[in-house]
Amino acid sequence: MNAPTALAHLTPELALRNTPDALIDALKARFGSNCSTALAVRTQHGRDESSFEAPPPSAVVFAESTKDVADAVALASEYSVPVIPFGVGSSLEGHLLAVQGGISIDVSRMNKVLSINADDLTVTVQAGVTRKALNEELKSTGLFFPIDPGADASIGGMTATRASGTNAVRYGTMRENVLALEVVTASGEVIRTGTRARKSSAGYDLTRLMVGSEGTLGVVTEVTLRIYPLPEAVSAAICSFPSIEAAVRTTIEIIQLGVPIARVELLDVNTVRMVNAYAKLTLREEPLLLMEFHGSPASVKEQAETVQELASDHGGNAFEWASTPEERTRLWAARHNAYFAAIQSRPGCRAISTDTCVPISRLADCLLESVAEVDASGIPYFLVGHVGDGNFHFGYLIDPNDAEERTKAEALNYALVMRAIELQGTCTGEHGIGLHKMDFLVTEAGAGAVDMMRTIKHALDPKNIMNPGKIFR
């Protein structure tokens, strides 16, 4: 694998297939105005938050039911034309691009919360429900769904990418929180995987096979999720450290001691400076940890005391605490503004996000070497991390018209990923493989495991119509 091809931005490998007029006619006959071939609609569905570009899909079907999805897939299968499921379009890895042509199936109108089982702490939703809409619906029940990728992504999309976010250190990722699925297979059949029971040993774990399969094995139409009681008490803290290493060492000790911390996010000094400038804050210009504790009042107090002690041992200072929702929001603003602050720090730039995740004992090594490399490169960047999980994101702020900068960013990402894999980590903690990391997947998992994935793909989708050209070449 050569570094220059690792991050081949803006030039995905195209293998366009023909979409016969007969298919478009059949879709229009079946879906009427819910099938659009307008260029604006197709263009909107042919891109995502990645920096890739490809021709738009030939048509967009707005599905309003599982039956709509099944019928659209069955028609596409009949003509061997690719289908690409679309939620809100927030993929960072090119998942939504029609690199082999085909049609987009937009599930955003499938936005009903189908049942809330407060007694069982489960909820069943249609795939187009977004995480924020779900939490809005749950508000009156005293329950919440904790998984929070940056975007207000659809639950279907979060399932497809095995998403996580800031709460994963305590509540797990989509891997741990999807209990059951309804899926439309490559032939347009509707199947169900899993049950609402908390555990099961009944056959192959098709649920977990679908979670993270990026639309390449089927279209997720319904999702049953675990939900959680809103904690009785919540406390948040911000703490500055003399170095990234000190912040990371503190995090490692928090996890090792088994403190049930809910969130622990790192911002490097660059990011703190950018946020101060953008949001007119006066945060100490040092690396910082943002932390949140959930539990009973006594447990939260105890967690906070333990963490404060650990942080102090590593030179952590300027602790600031927040326990009301308003104060917490103010504290978390630094984290939430990081991306926009970074983008604004270099007008016209584009942020290229990395997504490595390593065992936590290797986090300091992985981070420090990578910081040294990017500092030496001269590329502006920000660095934020879900450090409790060993997952972090550099955002390289490149001039999209400067080929040299792009090449430098590619080389930095390549070195970073190779380091993470060497340290027994992964090239992607939460964004997925998409178009971006196919070669890295081979390096990480080995040719044998990737062959096994490809064998499964071929068996379940013999015509290769389910979001083809993603995960593997």
Next chain:
Amino acid sequence: MNAPTALAHLTPELALRNTPDALIDALKARFGSNCSTALAVRTQHGRDESSFEAPPPSAVVFAESTKDVADAVALASEYSVPVIPFGVGSSLEGHLLAVQGGISIDVSRMNKVLSINADDLTVTVQAGVTRKALNEELKSTGLFFPIDPGADASIGGMTATRASGTNAVRYGTMRENVLALEVVTASGEVIRTGTRARKSSAGYDLTRLMVGSEGTLGVVTEVTLRIYPLPEAVSAAICSFPSIEAAVRTTIEIIQLGVPIARVELLDVNTVRMVNAYAKLTLREEPLLLMEFHGSPASVKEQAETVQELASDHGGNAFEWASTPEERTRLWAARHNAYFAAIQSRPGCRAISTDTCVPISRLADCLLESVAEVDASGIPYFLVGHVGDGNFHFGYLIDPNDAEERTKAEALNYALVMRAIELQGTCTGEHGIGLHKMDFLVTEAGAGAVDMMRTIKHALDPKNIMNPGKIFR
């Protein structure tokens, strides 16, 4: 599906295939005395803790390394002969029976703990390490591995059946705790799945596909597991209730409130009586809950207070507490002795164990109707449950020579499983499908999902040599 075939004890469906002498010769040439064809050895490897019987395998290979497993599988593949992985032989569902003939690969000599990463809370073991041996090795580190099926099973076997046990309510099952695997595929190739990172979005979740696949997709040779800090404080309690319903309602409220209880086990009044008689205890002859709390001293105290209050609201009384290891062992003796106490209560009997698991809100309904049915049948039984997960086991104590009793037990289990599935639960919470529940799997998952499982099986094991005849017909 007809009730009488649902629990076709003692008569598995045989489809014996020939094991050519040439394969035996090749195995003996490769493995010397580590390949045995002695009848006693074969017989020992041709049965498990289920009540099924089948002819023994043609040979047993004692593997001492991954390479041994790979070579044995490659030879078996060459001759299209089945291979059955064997750990300690504690399957309850006939997983180890050579129903299509073939050879047994015993991995019990692959019993090394390969690395303990205390900083990352992970451990990597060979598949033959048992859960107790692992915890013995971990003792000096202040860490432990919580998953505890009844038997001292091998980690490979626990992976294959997606095992859990009494701690799953807090720590999860093998599904949540296996991070990475080394697997020998059906062609004898060695692949690795997953990494030591806590989370990843890198391609299909082959790890979770292998967990629970019952040896039908490959032989697990190494397992990387999550481990946990030994809790600072542990407290156990026993509490009697006026009815099963009161005990179950208490459990439901504990879970709903988000109390991070580590264990909550139900014993019905039958079981309490049997345990009193067997172990000369003086437990109040009422249904009881055995509970355990892990955490800081303050958190444990708080959890205990909350639970005591909830239990009292439901008539729970006779609370007895234990906090030293010795006291706790005495308290848990009631649970650990349940099986033996039950067997002794009816000399010569055989216990047939059920394994349904339902959403916790349905637990009272499912249990109470099933208890009424078994009471009406006249079959003696015991009932224990991992009720925090909605999982419970009836043990029907039948006379193995009485066909009528067997038929009655079959009918009871059939009614129980149908009820559990109707209540959105599963036919197996932790034992697996094996030979026992193939029809139930179709009822539970639907023909479409089972077809998808079969398609995957066929793609990854085209010669159908990996533990054939299990999970599906």
